Amino acid sequence: MTIRINDILDEVSAYIPEADKRIIEKAYVFSARVHQGQTRLSGEPYLTHPLEVAYMAAKMHLDVEAVTAALLHDAIEDSLTTVDDIKAAFGADVAAIVDGLTKISKIAFMSKEQQQAENFRKMILAVSKDLRILLIKLADRIHNMRTLEFHNRAAQQRIAKETLDIYAPIANRLGMHWMQIELEDLGLKYTDPEGYATVKDKLDAAAKLKEGYLKDIMGAIEAELAKHGLNAEVYGRVKHVYSVYMKLKRQGIPFEAVYDILGIRVILESVAACYEVLGIIHSLWKPIQPRIKDFIAMPKANMYQSLHTTIFGPGGELIEFQIRTREMDRIANEGIAAHWRYKDGSKLDERDGKKFSWLRQLLEWQKEVHDPHEFLESVKIDLYPEEVYVFTPKGDVFRFPTGATPLDFAYNIHTELGHQCTGAKVNGQIVPLKYKLKTGDVVEIMRSSKQHPSKDWLRIAKTSRATAKIKAWLRTQELQQSTALGREILEKKLKSLHIRKDIDFDQLARDFALKDAGELFGAIGFGRLSVHQVVHKIAPEAPKEAEEHKTAERKKKGEGSGIIVKGEENLLVRFARCCRPIPGDEIVGYITRGRGITVHRRNCTYVEEEDPHRLVPVEWEREPQEVHEIEFSVLCQDKPGMLGSITAILGEQRINITKLKAHSLASGSSVCVFRVSVKSLAELEALFAKVRRLSGVERIERLQAS
Ligand code: MN
Numbered sequence: 094m095t096i097r098i099n100d101i102l103d104e105v106s107a108y109i110p111e112a113d114k115r116i117i118e119k120a121y122v123f124s125a126r127v128h129q130g131q132t133r134l135s136g137e138p139y140l141t142h143p144l145e146v147a148y149m150a151a152k153m154h155l156d157v158e159a160v161t162a163a164l165l166h167d168a169i170e171d172s173l174t175t176v177d178d179i180k181a182a183f184g185a186d187v188a189a190i191v192d193g194l195t196k197i198s199k200i201a202f203m204s205k206e207q208q209q210a211e212n213f214r215k216m217i218l219a220v221s222k223d224l225r226i227l228l229i230k231l232a233d234r235i236h237n238m239r240t241l242e243f244h245n246r247a248a249q250q251r252i253a254k255e256t257l258d259i260y261a262p263i264a265n266r267l268g269m270h271w272m273q274i275e276l277e278d279l280g281l282k283y284t285d286p287e288g289y290a291t292v293k294d295k296l297d298a299a300a301k302l303k304e305g306y307l308k309d310i311m312g313a314i315e316a317e318l319a320k321h322g323l324n325a326e327v328y329g330r331v332k333h334v335y336s337v338y339m340k341l342k343r344q345g346i347p348f349e350a351v352y353d354i355l356g357i358r359v360i361l362e363s364v365a366a367c368y369e370v371l372g373i374i375h376s377l378w379k380p381i382q383p384r385i386k387d388f389i390a391m392p393k394a395n396m397y398q399s400l401h402t403t404i405f406g407p408g409g410e411l412i413e414f415q416i417r418t419r420e421m422d423r424i425a426n427e428g429i430a431a432h433w434r435y436k437d438g439s440k441l442d443e444r445d446g447k448k449f450s451w452l453r454q455l456l457e458w459q460k461e462v463h464d465p466h467e468f469l470e471s472v473k474i475d476l477y478p479e480e481v482y483v484f485t486p487k488g489d490v491f492r493f494p495t496g497a498t499p500l501d502f503a504y505n506i507h508t509e510l511g512h513q514c515t516g517a518k519v520n521g522q523i524v525p526l527k528y529k530l531k532t533g534d535v536v537e538i539m540r541s542s543k544q545h546p547s548k549d550w551l552r553i554a555k556t557s558r559a560t561a562k563i564k565a566w567l568r569t570q571e572l573q574q575s576t577a578l579g580r581e582i583l584e585k586k587l588k589s590l591h592i593r594k595d596i597d598f599d600q601l602a603r604d605f606a607l608k609d610a611g612e613l614f615g616a617i618g619f620g621r622l623s624v625h626q627v628v629h630k631i632a633p634e635a636p637k638e639a640e641e642h643k644t645a646e647r648k649k650k651g652e653g654s655g656i657i658v659k660g661e662e663n664l665l666v667r668f669a670r671c672c673r674p675i676p677g678d679e680i681v682g683y684i685t686r687g688r689g690i691t692v693h694r695r696n697c698t699y700v701e702e703e704d705p706h707r708l709v710p711v712e713w714e715r716e717p718q719e720v721h722e723i724e725f726s727v728l729c730q731d732k733p734g735m736l737g738s739i740t741a742i743l744g745e746q747r748i749n750i751t752k753l754k755a756h757s758l759a760s761g762s763s764v765c766v767f768r769v770s771v772k773s774l775a776e777l778e779a780l781f782a783k784v785r786r787l788s789g790v791e792r793i794e795r796l797q798a799s
Contacts (some may be wrong), residue, residue: 159229161187162719174473176192328358358416480494480495504559667690724752725794727784730791
């Protein structure tokens with residue numbers, strides 16, 4: 094039958110009696126004008142296509158906007174019409190749907206690899222922010238598949254494969270069984286015409302052969318149900334061609350070995366009746382144990398619910414029964430579309446709190462919204478919240494964990510590109526390295542030969558591939574710098590001791606069981622070998638400084654660092670600014686490339702992330718002389734004089750404040766952050782104890798930069 098606009102209007106009136114149908118009529122006129130003169134390959138006017146798609150949308154009981162958008166779905170693609178034109182004429186809602194559909198149609202399925210197919214499927218789901226886009230897209234594909242015979246062989250193959258790879262699985266995921274079956278069977282028909290015909294013929298023959306047999310069984314069960322006063326609908330079903338085809342292929346079995354080609358479906362009014370009927374069937378025929386499946390108690394991810402049991406029928410034939418309520422049957426067929434279409438008052442059975450997938454989540458949202466239209470509007474599909482899908486400028490799709498950045502993208506393409514990545518252009522706009530990629534982004538990496546990885550990158554990159562590459566680069570770099578540092582330390586030491594002989598460093602290295610001079614310098618730079626040991630080897634007569642005073646003597650601005658580095662004396666010592674250690678804190682040293690040793694507090698979160706091989710034990714000198722800056726925050730009541738009382742205590746203790754920040758919170762408290770100079774942990778703790786005693790102080794804590 095040829096669909097006319099009145100068929101669509103009648104259909105919509107049936108489930109939305111109060112619908113304003115003028116907008117649909119207007120879309121019809123608009124579409125007719127846009128597609129005027131265009132024909133389908135079948136020779137029919139192009140307009141037949143949007144009419145068919147809109148009719149399917151109405152059959153799915155979608156809202157007026159969706160049906161309108163279905164009529165307009167090819168308008169932008171096939172003409173000079175713009176999204177703004179659609180928006181002006183039909184509103185933002187309809188325009189957004191048409192825009193989404195146009196975008197999907199522009200996604201080029203470049204790669205035919207299986208992996209890519211999965212990515213494309215997920216991406217289509219992800220970019221279809223509105224379920225209506227997805228449903229209309231599927232309807233569009235169904236009609237295109239129904240009319241595929243008019244295409245040439247190559248186009249048929251391509252479109253049919255895409256249907257099997259991309260669209261049929263989406264229909265399956267959405268639980269839209271009727272669409273899945275049609276897309277799969279049509280897809281198979283064009284990708285493997287012979288295989289399709291063979292299985293179809295066998296299925297038809299089997300159905301014909303067993304027609305009478307099935308009728309007898311159905312009669313028997315109907316009679317038994319009537320005895321129990323159960324109201325049921327009983328009918329036979331045949332598996333669809335594609336599912337049998339795949340089963341034969343996957344399991345490598347002959348057609349005759351497929352036991353569930355024919356089956357019987359029993360539709361009942363209540364869940365209790367379903368279990369009762371299962372019992373009745375098992376009392377009539379012997380069930381095959383492992384074939385009893387309770388998808389009512391444990392629904393499939395796409396919300397499919399049913400009881401399945403396979404029994405030995407008369408003559409030893411295997412028959413599968415599917416037992417379910419009317420509502421379950423509807424959902425099994427229509428899937429997600431069943432959940433918002435016009436309600437007939439029946440409610441879903443929501444008793445089980447088992448882990449459902451996203452579909453369950455959709456149902457949750459639906460409960461909060463009563464108007465189906467509102468539901469659709471509010472639904473933003475986020476099927477894969479843990480993943481993002483982005484494009485290269487060429488149209489390849491990459492998948493990343495959520496939070497991934499241009500760095501991950503760059504390293505995913507090439508290690509060198511990662512190392513030199515300075516940022517990216519996302520959808521034509523320049524973004525920084527730390528930009529978080531979003532699904533649908535088109536990403537173009539910007540690079541510079543002057544760029545190189547840094548430690549911060551480990552916080553920006555999200556994928557293990559990128560972090561591994563960055564770490565490897567940093568390690569190599571640190572090795573080089575440690576070598577340079579070691580060389581410098583040794584040369585300075587020799588100079589200070591006025592040792593000026595020609596030294597064969599390679600030979601010297603071998604004396605320490607090291608390979609060459611490079612390794613020797615590296616060992617010194619890393620702190621694995623003390624410069625003193627080396628000097629001693631060169632000039633045994635030189636004074637054994639290490640024995641004289643173990644203190645780190647390296648001067649920093651003329652002051653002692655107050656740190657003892659075990660077995661080492663000639664390294665630059667600095668205090669980490671992240672945790673600002675003070676004498677009394679438990680500390681650890683970290684050999685920093687090119688900068689000697691950095692002292693952290695032992696519990697500093699930065700240290701935990703560091704390479705443990707670079708950590709060296711350090712101690713505080715016994716007599717702390719120097720002051721160290723630390724930061725702490727005080728949470729206190731926001732009242733006059735509060736800040737004064739705190740600073741007064743600092744004054745009493747002779748503790749210098751180098752920085753002070755205070756701000757009020759909405760809760761009526763205020764937060765003050767102090768940076769002060771203290772000599773030791775003991776001094777700091779004494780200060781804290783005093784401040785804590787002040788009335789109005791709620792909390793005081795030492796800060797660590799994050
Ligand atoms: Mn179309």
